[in-house]
Amino acid sequence: KRPMTEAVQNTADVIVVGAGPNGLVSAAYLAQAGLDVLVVEASPTIGGMTSTNPFEPEAPGYIINEASMQASLFRTTTIDKDLGLSSKFGLRQTVIDPAHVQLNYDGTSLALWRDPTRTADELRYFSPADAEALIDLYRVIDAAVEIGLPLMQTSPVSPDIKAVLKAAKGMAKNRKELIAIGRWMASSQAEALEDSFESDAIRAPLTIALPFMPFDADLSGWSLIYLGVLSKYGVSMFHGGTGAFPAALAKSIAANRGRIRTSAPVESLVVTNGRVTGVRLQGGEELYARRAVLTACSPKTTLTRLLPEGTLPRVLQNKADKIPTRRRGIADYKLNVALSGKITMEKHEKWRGDGIDLRLGCNSFNTYQESLDAAKASIRGEVPEHIPGLGHATTSFDQGFAPEGCDIFWFWAGITPSDPRVGWDEAKKQITERVIKDASHYYQGIESLEVARRDLALPDIEERFWAIDGSVYHVDPVISRFGPLKPAEKFAGYHTPVPGLYLTGAGTHPVAGISGMPGQNAARVMLKDFRKQDNGGLTDRVKAAAATENILSARFDKANSAK
Numbered sequence: 001k002r003p004m005t006e007a008v009q010n011t012a013d014v015i016v017v018g019a020g021p022n023g024l025v026s027a028a029y030l031a032q033a034g035l036d037v038l039v040v041e042a043s044p045t046i047g048g049m050t051s052t053n054p055f056e057p058e059a060p061g062y063i064i065n066e067a068s069m070q071a072s073l074f075r076t077t078t079i080d081k082d083l084g085l086s087s088k089f090g091l092r093q094t095v096i097d098p099a100h101v102q103l104n105y106d107g108t109s110l111a112l113w114r115d116p117t118r119t120a121d122e123l124r125y126f127s128p129a130d131a132e133a134l135i136d137l138y139r140v141i142d143a144a145v146e147i148g149l150p151l152m153q154t155s156p157v158s159p160d161i162k163a164v165l166k167a168a169k170g171m172a173k174n175r176k177e178l179i180a181i182g183r184w185m186a187s188s189q190a191e192a193l194e195d196s197f198e199s200d201a202i203r204a205p206l207t208i209a210l211p212f213m214p215f216d217a218d219l220s221g222w223s224l225i226y227l228g229v230l231s232k233y234g235v236s237m238f239h240g241g242t243g244a245f246p247a248a249l250a251k252s253i254a255a256n257r258g259r260i261r262t263s264a265p266v267e268s269l270v271v272t273n274g275r276v277t278g279v280r281l282q283g284g285e286e287l288y289a290r291r292a293v294l295t296a297c298s299p300k301t302t303l304t305r306l307l308p309e310g311t312l313p314r315v316l317q318n319k320a321d322k323i324p325t326r327r328r329g330i331a332d333y334k335l336n337v338a339l340s341g342k343i344t345m346e347k348h349e350k351w352r353g354d355g356i357d358l359r360l361g362c363n364s365f366n367t368y369q370e371s372l373d374a375a376k377a378s379i380r381g382e383v384p385e386h387i388p389g390l391g392h393a394t395t396s397f398d399q400g401f402a403p404e405g406c407d408i409f410w411f412w413a414g415i416t417p418s419d420p421r422v423g424w425d426e427a428k429k430q431i432t433e434r435v436i437k438d439a440s441h442y443y444q445g446i447e448s449l450e451v452a453r454r455d456l457a458l459p460d461i462e463e464r465f466w467a468i469d470g471s472v473y474h475v476d477p478v479i480s481r482f483g484p485l486k487p488a489e490k491f492a493g494y495h496t497p498v499p500g501l502y503l504t505g506a507g508t509h510p511v512a513g514i515s516g517m518p519g520q521n522a523a524r525v526m527l528k529d530f531r532k533q534d535n536g537g538l539t540d541r542v543k544a545a546a547a548t549e550n551i552l553s554a555r556f557d558k559a560n561s562a563k
Contacts, residue, residue, distance in 0.1 A: 010285070010286065010287045010288060011036075011278075011287070011288045011289070011290060012036045012037060012038035012259070012287070012288075012289055012290070013030075013035040013036040013037065013289065013290045013291045013292075014027075014030050014035055014036075014037050014038070014289055014291050014292050014293070014294060014526070015037075015038050015039075015040065015278065015279055015287055015288075015289040015292075015293045015294070016030075016037060016038070016039040016040070016293075016294045016295075016296060017040055017266050017279060017293065017294070017295040017296060017297060017302075017306075018039075018040075018041060018042075018048065018295060018296035018297045018466075018505065019039050019040075019041035019043075019046035019047065019048065019246065019250075019260055019262070019296075020047065020048025020049060020050065020246075020296055020297075020505065020506075021047070021048065021049075021050050021245055021246055021249070021514060021516055021519065022296045022504045022505045022506065022508075022516060022518045022519035022522070023039060023041075023048075023294070023296030023504065023505065023519060024039065024046065024246050024249035024250065024253065024519070025079060025083075025249060025516040025519030025520055025523070026294055026296065026504050026519040026520070026522050026523040026526075027039045027249075027253050027258055027260075028083050028249050028252040028253050028256075028258070028523075029082070029083070029519075029520065029523035029524070029527070030258075030523050030526065030527070031252070031253050031256035031257065031258035032082075032083065032252070032256050033523075033527055034256075035291070035530075036257070036258075036290075037253065037256075037258040037259070038258070038259045038260075038261065038287065039253065039258065039259065039260040039261065040260075040261050040264040040266060040279065040281070040287065041260065041261065041262045041263075041264060042263075042264065042265035042266070042466055043262065043263070043464075043466075044262050044263050045243075045262060046246045046247075046250060046260060046262060047066075047242070047243045047245075047246035047247075048067075048246075048296075048465060049066070049067035049068050049465055049467075049472060049506075050065075050067070050068050050242040050243060050245055050246055050514060051065075051066045051067070051242070051243055051246075052064070052065050052066070052240065052241030052242055052243025052244070053066060053243070055336065055338055055408075055452065055454065058338065058452035058453070058454055059338035059451050059452040061402070061403050062338045062401065062402050062403070062406070062408060062451075062452075063241065063398075063400070063401040063402075063408075064336040064394070064401070064408060064410070064454070065241045065242045065243070065336075065394060065410060066334075066336075066464070067242075067334055067412075067456075067461075067465065067472065068242050068513075068514055069237070069242065069362055069390075069392055069394075069410060069412070070096065070099060070235045070236070070237055070362055070514070071093065071235070071236050071237065071238065071242075071245070071513075071514040071515075072099075072226070072229050072230065072233070072235045072236075072513065072514070072515075073229060073233075073511065073513055073514070073515030073517060074236070074245075074514050074515050074516055075093075075095075075233040075234060075235075075236055076149060076153075076229065076232075076233050076515070076517075077153065077515065077516055077517055077520060078520075079516045079520055082520075083249070083252045084252065085245075085248040085249065085252065086248075088251075088252070088255070089248040089249075089251040089252050089255075090244075090247075090248055090251070091238065091244060091245065091248035092238065092239040092240075092244070093236040093237065093238050093239065094236060094237060094239065094397075095114070095234040095235065095236045096234075096235055096236065096237055096360060096361060096397075097113060097114045097234065097235075098111035098112050098113045098114070098119075098356070098361055099112065099114070099230060099234075099235035099361055099362065100112040100205055100209060100230075100361050100362055100363060100364065100390075101356075101358055101361050101363045101364075102201055102202070102204055102205040102363070102364050102365070103345075103348055103358070103363055103364070103365040103442045104200075104201065104365075105365075105441065107347045107348055107350075107351045108125070108126075108201075108348075108351055109348050109351065109352060109358070110122050110123060110126065110201040110202060110205070111352075111356065111361075112205060112227075112230065114230060114231055114234050114235075115231070116134065116135060116138040116227075116231055117135070119134060120132075120134045120135050123199070123201065123202055126199040126200075126201040126202070127197070127198055127199040127201075127202075129198060130196075130197045130198060130199050130201075130202055133196045133197055134196075134197075134202065136196075137184075137196050137224070137227070138227060138228070138231060139177065140177050140180045140181055140184055141184075141224060141225055141227050141228040141231075142228050142231065142232065143170070143173075143174035143177040143178075143181060144177075144181050144184075144185070144225055144228060145225060145228035145229060145232060146170035146173065146174060147167050147170040147171050147174060147181075148167070148225070150163040150164075150166035150167040150170070151163060151164075151167050151483075151510075152509070152510035152511070152517060153510075153517055153520070153521065154521060154524075155493045155494065155509070155521060155524075155525050156482075156483040156484045156486070156492055156493055156509045156510075157484050157492050157493030157495075158493060158525075160524075184221050184224070185219065185221055185222045186218065186219060186221070187218070187219075187221040188215065188216050188217055188218055188219075188220050188221060189206075189207065189210070189213070189215045189216075189217075189220040189221050189223055189224070190207075190215040190216050190372065191216075191221065192221035192224060193206055193207065193224075193368075200367050200368045200369075203368035204364060204366060204367050204368040204370075204371065205364045206224060206227075207368060207371040207372070207388070208364040208366055208371050208388040208389065208390070208415075209226070209362070209364060209390060210223040210224070210226055211330060211371075211375070211388075211414035211415050212414075212473075212477040212478075213328065213477065213478050213479065214328060214329070214330075214375060214379070215371070215372060215375055217478070219479040220479070222479065237397055239397075239398065240398065241394075241398060241401070242514065245514065264281050265281065265282045265466075266279045266280070266281060266282075266306060267279075267280050267281060267282045267283075267306075268280045268306050268307075268308060269293060269295075269302075269306045269307050269308065269501065270286055270288070271307070271308050271311050271498075274311070274498070274499065275498070275499040275500045276289075276292070276293045276307075276498055276499070276500035276501040277289060277293075277500060278293065279293060279306075289500070291500075291530060292500050292501070292502055292526060293500060293501055293502070294502040294503070294504055294522060294526065295501070295502070295503055295504070295505070296504045296505040296519065297466055297467075297474075297505060298325070298466070298467050298468045298471070298474040298475075298505065298506075298507050299320075299323060299474060299475065299487040299488075299491065299503050299505065299507040299508065300320065300323045300325055300468050300474070300475070300487070300507070301466065301467075301468055302501075302503060303317075303320035303323070303491070303496075304317075304320055304321055307498070307501075311498060312497070312498065313497075316490055316497055319488045319489055319490060319491070320488060320491065322488070323475055323481075323487045323488050323507075324475065324476040324478065324481065325468045325469040325471045325474070325475060325476060326418050326419075326469040326471070326476070327476050327478075328379075328418070328476050328478070329375075329378055329379030329417070329418055329419075330375055330378045330379065330414065330415050330416065330417070330418060331378070331414075331416050331417065331418040331457070331458040331469075331470060331471075332412070332413070332414050332416070332458070332461060332470060332471070332472045333387070333389070333412070333413045333414075333416040333428075333431055333435075333455070333456065333457050333458075334411070334412050334413075334455070334456040334461065335409075335410070335411040335412075335432060335435055335453065335454070335455045335456070336408060336409070336410055336411075336453065336454045336455075337408070337409040337411075337436070337446060337450055337451075337452070337453045338402065338406070338408060338450070338451040338452045338453070339402070339406055339407040339408065339409060339445065339446065339449040339450060339451060340406055340449045340450075340451050341405060341406060341407070341445060341449045342405065342406070342407050342445065343359065343393060343407050343409060343443045343444060343445040343446055343449065344443075344444045344445060345358045345359060345442060345443060345444070346444065348442065357396055359392070359393035359396040359407075359443075360392070360393070360396045360397060361392065362390040362391070362392045362412075363390060363391050363392065363442075364388065364389070364390055364391075365391065365438065365439070365441075365442045366386050366387075366388040366389075366438070370384075370385075370386045370388055371388045371415065373385070373386075374386060374387065374388050374415045375415050377417070378415055378416055378417040378418070379417075380417075381417050381419050381420055381421040382417060382420070382421065383416070383417060383420060383422065383427050383430045383431055383434070384415065384416070384417075384434075385434070386434065386438055387413045387415065387416060387431055387434050387435045387438070388413060388415050389411055389412050389413030389414070389415070389435070390411065390412050390413075391409065391410070391411050391439055391442070391443060392409075392410045392411070393407050393408065393409055393410070393443070394407075394408040394409075394410045395407045395408050406451075407445075407449070409439070409443060409446055411435055411439065413431075413435070416431055416457065416458075418458060418469070424457060424458070424459050427457065428455060428457040428460075431455070431457065432453065432455045436450075436453075457470070458470035472506070472512060473506055473507070473512040474487070474505055474506040474507030474512065475487045475506075475507040477511070477512070482509070482510070483509060483510075486507070486508060486509050487503070487507045487508065491503065492508075492509060493509070493525065494508060494509075494518075494521060494522040494525045494526070495525065495529075502522060502525070502526055503522070504518045504519050504521075504522035504523075505518055505519075506518065508521075508522065509521065
């Protein structure tokens with residue numbers, strides 16, 4: 001019997017590259033199914049863009065959600081129940097209602113409640129016609145959610161028959177809305193909003209919060225489907241920060257004997273006889289997978305940086321090289337500000353008079369026209385005069401994130417230039433100054449109470465989260481890159497043309513954000529494939545086992561000869 005060597009210890013049934021939420025979701029499902037799973041993460045902490053970490057060294061004693069904030073699509077899934085995240089591993093979440101409020105310069109505001117009729121009641125103050133139009137739009141969007149959601153929760157190239165039947169049932173139930181759905185989804189976002197509404201109070205938040213495609217691009221109207229998710233499922237926040245989600249997943253993985261290694265950046269995938277059989281870490285250490293490697297980082301990173309040159313045929317490599325990550329002309333930006341006291345929103349809260357803590361939601365405070373202008377300026381390579389985005393006081397939900405009596409201000413924008421003419425250092429400086437200046441009108445105290453700030457523009461997001469071109473979506477969220485074309489033709493459905501290699505993450509079907517759906521879908525596809533291999537596809541299983549055994553034998557022989 002061969003001794004237990006380092007080579008044998010550094011193996012697993014499945015190696016998952018990336019401990020972001022989707023990688024961890026996949027790992028948890030695979031470990032729960034009895035597979036030996038090893039997750040490797042480049043950063044010192046898990047979570048990826050859901051990381052919650054100390055605000056150090058800038059502001060000791062403060063904690064920040066490094067990138068994301070609210071969870072919406074997560075509540076549409078069965079992940080929590082399947083993995084026992086709440087029942088066994090301590091995950092707690094609370095629905096935020098209203099999740100968003102449009103703050104107007106004059107002190108008025110419009111809350112986007114989970115109940116559409118409640119939002120419409122507020123909207124009547126600005127436009128009675130818009131209130132009626134909103135109810136009509138919700139009817140169409142709710143129908144689209146009922147039809148589309150089942151197809152989001154399965155493979156886009158080999159969908160589960162139950163998902164197809166559920167979508168078909170939704171289509172039959174909502175057949176009267178099909179023409180309206182087609183008209184709405186085929187239009188541009190700007191066209192859909194201007195067709196439906198006349199007031200800035202509702203147009204503005206539905207551009208600022210949803211800057212996926214250029215606002216005037218055909219087929220960008222689909223982004224408004226978020227309203228249906230907001231209404232039917234609600235938007236929640238995790239107690240203890242977004243990092244509570246990956247923490248619970250890590251506990252689930254450990255409970256099923258899975259392993260996670262941090263500070264373990266992958267340098268390349270190991271390919272043996274055309275099959276991916278493991279990973280090589282920076283520094284040269286190699287880890288081997290008996291069944292498969294699943295990468296949860298940007299698919300373009302996997303296919304153009306980690307996969308050895310020459311593995312893919314020329315045409316397929318070209319498809320991988322052309323995965324869009326920076327074609328929209330707009331990019332993401334993230335800001336956290338530590339404050340020595342409490343910011344206030346007295347003017348807007350006094351106008352409302354309903355006792356809502358306006359610091360709690362992810363709120364917008366620019367106009368519709370400012371959003372359109374910002375997008376055009378960004379595409380020209382200019383820093384917009386105003387940076388439309390979402391503001392939030394994290395400590396309104398988790399007071400433990402700051403010393404007693406202090407606050408954290410969180411801000412995200414999806415409309416900044418992807419290639420600024422003035423260069424990134426100057427562009428980031430201008431963006432941050434303009435964000436704080438505009439925000440100070442709504443969140444009083446930001447300027448005078450600032451202790452420290454951490455601002456992340458495109459290059460910073462790329463470096464911190466290992467995301468090509470700083471894209472939080474991993475693949476540009478344009479309509480031509482959804483379903484069976486996401487991230488590219490021949491690479492959809494979590495499979496790849498390379499045996500032993502699977503993809504998941506924000507750049508795979510269906511969408512980015514805190515949902516876990518790509519990870520859940522990928523795990524289901526892998527388990528289905530493994531069952532086929534075990535029950536009938538013995539050749540593939542033997543090839544994979546033989547490749548791993550040959551590698552381990554070579555490592556063993558090399559180790560012995562060196563003694």
